[in-house]
Amino acid sequence: MSGRLVLLAREAARYCGRTPQRTALAVLCVALSVSGAGGAVVYVRTLSAQVSRAVTALGVDVLIVAPRIDVAGRGRGLDSGKAQTLDITEFREMSRLLPPLADVGATRSQSLLVKAGPVSRNATTVVGVSANFADVRNLPLETGRFLLPEDQSRLTRVAVLGAAVARDLFGSEAAVGQRIFINRIAFEVVGLLTERGQSIDGGAMDVSILVPLDVALRRLSNSSYLSSVVVRINDESRADAIAALVTDVLRKRHHSTGRAPVDYELLRERDVRAGAAATARKLQVYGWSVGVGVLVSGALGVVAIQTLGLTERRREFGLRLALGASSQDLALQLLTESFIVCIFGTVCGLAILSASLRWLEWDRGLQPVDERLPWLLAATGVSFAINVGCALWPPFREARRPPRAALAS
Numbered sequence: 001m002s003g004r005l006v007l008l009a010r011e012a013a014r015y016c017g018r019t020p021q022r023t024a025l026a027v028l029c030v031a032l033s034v035s036g037a038g039g040a041v042v043y044v045r046t047l048s049a050q051v052s053r054a055v056t057a058l059g060v061d062v063l064i065v066a067p068r069i070d071v072a073g074r075g076r077g078l079d080s081g082k083a084q085t086l087d088i089t090e091f092r093e094m095s096r097l098l099p100p101l102a103d104v105g106a107t108r109s110q111s112l113l114v115k116a117g118p119v120s121r122n123a124t125t126v127v128g129v130s131a132n133f134a135d136v137r138n139l140p141l142e143t144g145r146f147l148l149p150e151d152q153s154r155l156t157r158v159a160v161l162g163a164a165v166a167r168d169l170f171g172s173e174a175a176v177g178q179r180i181f182i183n184r185i186a187f188e189v190v191g192l193l194t195e196r197g198q199s200i201d202g203g204a205m206d207v208s209i210l211v212p213l214d215v216a217l218r219r220l221s222n223s224s225y226l227s228s229v230v231v232r233i234n235d236e237s238r239a240d241a242i243a244a245l246v247t248d249v250l251r252k253r254h255h256s257t258g259r260a261p262v263d264y265e266l267l268r269e270r271d272v273r274a275g276a277a278a279t280a281r282k283l284q285v286y287g288w289s290v291g292v293g294v295l296v297s298g299a300l301g302v303v304a305i306q307t308l309g310l311t312e313r314r315r316e317f318g319l320r321l322a323l324g325a326s327s328q329d330l331a332l333q334l335l336t337e338s339f340i341v342c343i344f345g346t347v348c349g350l351a352i353l354s355a356s357l358r359w360l361e362w363d364r365g366l367q368p369v370d371e372r373l374p375w376l377l378a379a380t381g382v383s384f385a386i387n388v389g390c391a392l393w394p395p396f397r398e399a400r401r402p403p404r405a406a407l408a409s
Contacts, residue, residue, distance in 0.1 A: 023341060026305045030345020033298025034383045035353040040291020041379040042357060044284045061239050062136075063102075063231040064267040065246060085263035086226045088217065090253055091130075094229060094246060102231045102242050105129065105136035108216045109227040114209065115181040116169040124165060125208040126182055127227075128216020136232040139205060144176040144191030151212045155219070159187040163195035164206040180209075183220055187211065243268070295383055299390040306338060306390075342388045350380065 067086040091106040098104050108128035114121045133139070134146040142163070151158050159180060166175040166189075178189045193205055217224060231246060233239050243266060250264050 022305060022308075026302055026341045027345040027348060029298045029301035029305065030342055030387045031298075031349035031352060033295045033302075033387055034346050034349025034380060035356070036294025036298065037291045037379045037383040038349070038353045039356065040287045040294070042353075043287045044291075047280055047283055047287070061233045061236055061268065063233060063239075063243055063246060065229040065231070065250070066227070066265055066267065067225070068263050068265045085254065086229065087253075088213075088224045088226060090250065091226060091229050093249055093253070094231065097245065097249065098231060098242065101235055101238055102233050103132055103136050105133040105230045105232070106213055107133070107227045107230065108213060108221060108223075108225075110216070110221060112183045112220065114165070114169070116178060119169050121165065121168055124182075125204070126216065126220065127208050127210050128213040128220070129210050130213050133210070133230070136230050140194040142192045142194045143174075144189070146191055147210065147212050152214050155215050156212065157185065157187045157215060157219070158190045158212065160191035160193060160210040161189055162193050162206040162208045162210075165209055166192055182209065182211070185219055239268075291379075295386060298383075299386050302341070302387055303390045339388065342384060345387065346380065346384050349383075 065086065088106070091104065095104045106129070110126050111123040112126045114124040114126070129147065130136075131147050131149040131152050134141070139146075141160075144160070146160060147158065150156070159182070161169070161175050161180075169175070169180065170178060175189050175192050180187050180189060193210075195206055211220070231242065233242055247266065254263060
């Protein structure tokens with residue numbers, strides 16, 4: 001019995017070798033369906049994990065105060081053609097009034113040239129931040145330290161690098177302790193942020209350099225205008241009261257009365273998180289839809305290719321059955337041919353998927369999800385079973401055709 005199965009397997013492999021183009025097309029269909037289904041699962045699981053991680057990292061609610069662009073040019077300062085209406089004095093006023101109900105941080109963002117030895121990085125985001133910014137935004141450190149209050153008061157030229165910036169400037173070398181030049185001014189690297197990947201809250205930190213706020217204002221921009229004031233609300237039940245207090249401070253300082261247009265805007269990160277979660281759900285539906293579509297398309301392609309090949313061999317099957325071959329042997333040979341195609345297609349699909357994931361993790365900062373392997377194995381198993389079923393259906397139907405009907409076709 002085993003020798004008979006070996007002969008059938010050899011005959012099946014010999015036929016696959018005699019029709020390389022048709023076999024390659026069938027293998028490609030299976031590979032695309034496997035890689036498409038696996039990619040959809042990885043995409044959905046990674047997206048869900050990143051949204052969950054971002055919401056967990058944010059913790060309590062955050063209120064962001066940002067300047068509103070004044071198209072009429074009534075802003076109190078200009079920065080790259082945009083009116084700036086948020087001043088350092090307003091940040092200090094909020095820092096005096098809000099604690100302990102809330103912690104207040106501030107930022108000043110610019111795009112500047114950064115150099116480290118022979119390596120330069122154009123249009124790098126350099127963010128001046130207050131000393132408590134790491135606590136306000138819940139930023140974890142990989143190595144080194146964060147910016148201290150003494151760095152602010154003494155105008156110390158120190159910097160904390162995002163993971164992607166450190167990798168671009170220093171490669172595999174340790175960044176802490178190195179010297180960089182921002183806009184031709186020397187800074188010492190004192191810390192390295194933990195890589196957070198592309199997410200709704202911390203993805204921008206990977207490609208940013210953090211410096212003391214006063215250094216950014218006096219040495220890098222020569223301005224007192226801020227990019228944002230970040231208010232971390234410690235008591236969720238007082239969130240509306242804190243937002244009203246912030247609004248009152250801004251209205252008094254900006255002399256906003258009645259229905260006059262305001263030159264600032266308040267963003268509740270709770271609303272941002274809700275919007276991001278809704279968008280993530282839509283993207284998950286899109287990912288599942290694409291995966292199912294690719295899987296079904298690949299399976300239908302396998303059915304079409306197998307049916308075409310069997311139709312051309314129908315007279316051969318009829319002749320073999322008329323000469324005494326059993327329908328069982330014929331069915332086993334055809335099923336073996338289909339099984340070989342599915343195995344090779346699945347291996348090729350997994351290779352394509354693995355290479356794509358490695359490229360995304362290396363070049364695009366996609367963070368791997370620890371629990372994605374069981375889902376990936378489940379998706380591969382389901383796609384393999386569907387492709388095997390679709391590939392076996394035409395041979396099974398053809399093997400049951402009577403010899404006279406096969407010869408007459």
